[in-house]
Amino acid sequence: MTEYGPRPVDRILPTEEAHDLLTLVRDLAEREIAPSAAEEEEAGRFPRAVFTLLSESGLLSLPYAEEFGGGEQPYEVYLQVLEELAAVRLTVGLGVSVHTLACHALAGFGTKEQRAAHLPAMLGGGLLGAYCLSEPSSGSDAASLTTRAVRDGDDWILSGTKAWITHGGVADFYTVLARTGDNGARGITAFLVPGDAEGLSAAAPERKMGMKGSPTAQLHFDGVRVGDDRRLGEEGQGFTIALAALDSGRLGIAACAIGVAQAALDAALGYTLERRQFGRPIADFQGLRFLLADMATQIEAGRALYLAAARLRDAGRPFSKEAAMAKLFCTDTAMRVTTDAVQLLGGYGYTQDFPAERYMREAKVLQIVEGTNQIQRMVIARHLAGPESR
Structure with missing residues (x-):
């Protein structure tokens, strides 16, 4: 298989x-x-x-x-x-x-x-980038970040630590959100930092349950100097820039989640067609057929949801609520489908000889990255209740 x-x-x-x-x-x-x-x-x-x-x-x-x-x-x-x-x-x-x-x-x-x-x-040009928003003490509460950028003539000096950075230590450039003022979200500015900047270093990659080939690491900014020509947008506009990027990024996570779920379904279907018990393929048993039908339906629904949000984006219309919905539904779907795939493979599903266990381990992180699914529910509810809701 x-x-x-x-x-x-x-x-x-x-x-x-x-x-x-x-x-x-x-x-x-x-x-x-x-x-x-x-x-x-x-x-x-x-x-x-x-x-x-x-x-x-x-x-x-x-x-x-x-x-x-x-x-x-x-x-x-x-x-x-x-x-x-x-x-x-x-x-x-x-x-x-x-x-x-x-x-x-x-x-x-x-x-x-x-x-x-x-x-x-x-x-x-062969370069690879990374996105630096989260910190050891500021994840879901991204506006409380403490990495600071201080102006020094025509330059900025960046100091602090970023955490959970995908491609940390291997990226050629980093988009970094840093504090340039003390007025909360309005005091954050975006910078483009070269991967080989002096004073920039990466900690050892995190030891994760899945996606072991993708390095996730803390980044330390020890007086990293960048010119003002690497400031992106206006001073204090960084949080707005970050939120705009995350809306699009959440759609990327949704699409990845459906990819993992589809791979798990394909693996489970292939196995149940090949595996025979009681003289026939186990795919013939109604209990397993219903499970496969539910998996396929959830995948198609998730795909339709992320594509609908993408079409709003392509049309230049607001899509923040729909992006949060897609990220929430698709990643929850990936977790359910990969768990069911392991179940369908039985004991083999729990072994590394088959891919289902890897898909299940990988699906979990998608419910966490780029805004946990609890944060997505908050975003959706805020859109439903109006801007004055808390």
Whole structure:
């Protein structure tokens, strides 16, 4: 039984170009990522060569403007690419989402000169980015961050610690949110920091239950000096920039979650068709068929939800509530589906000889990153109750 089988692209896509792109991604994933995914994850090896290949193939730049080397694809298409990559190896799919998130501040709020100077290399030059918002004592309460940036002439001096940074220690650039004033969320500013900046160091990667190939580490800023030309947006605009990026990033997490869930369903279905008990495939038993039907239905519902939110974004309409809904539903779905996949495989599901246990371990983190699902419920409720609600 394989973890990822070649399947024709049978979805309704907005253009023939998008169909060809998804076919290309599926073929690339099957050839270049799938064969070694389980082994690489177990060994905790970071797939830098894969990200280089994706950059060369134009897959790290899909939702950004052609003017700066982007693919200028709608989010509706980009998210389905993420889903395909995550179905093969979440470390890769989530890594592309994080890189896209790290480019968001510059693409959306940088000056024309800043975009021209940095975006081409970030989007298609083999560079890999990371996003630095969380800290050891400020996770869900992101506005309470304490990493500080102090002006020194034409420069800024950054000091503090960021935590839970995907690609921490291996990224070529970091989008960093730092405090430049004491007026709460209005005192936060965004900066673009080179990965090799003097005074910047990474702690040992966290020891995680899943996604072992994706380094997650604390970053220490010990008097890191960056020029004012690396400040993104206006001084004090950083929290607004961060929230705008997170709305899009949550859709990336939702798509990755559906990718993992789809991979788990494919593995479970393949196993139940092959495994025979009482003289017939166990897929013939009604109890298991109902479980598979529920898994498939939840996946399709999640996919429809994240695509609906993406179409709002592509149309230039507000989509914050819908992004939170998609992140909440899709990641909860991934947890349910992967748990059911382990159950369907029985004892084999609990072994590392089959991929179901890895999918289950990976699904858990998706309920936590880029805003826990409890935070998503708060965001949704605030939109429902109105801006004056608490």
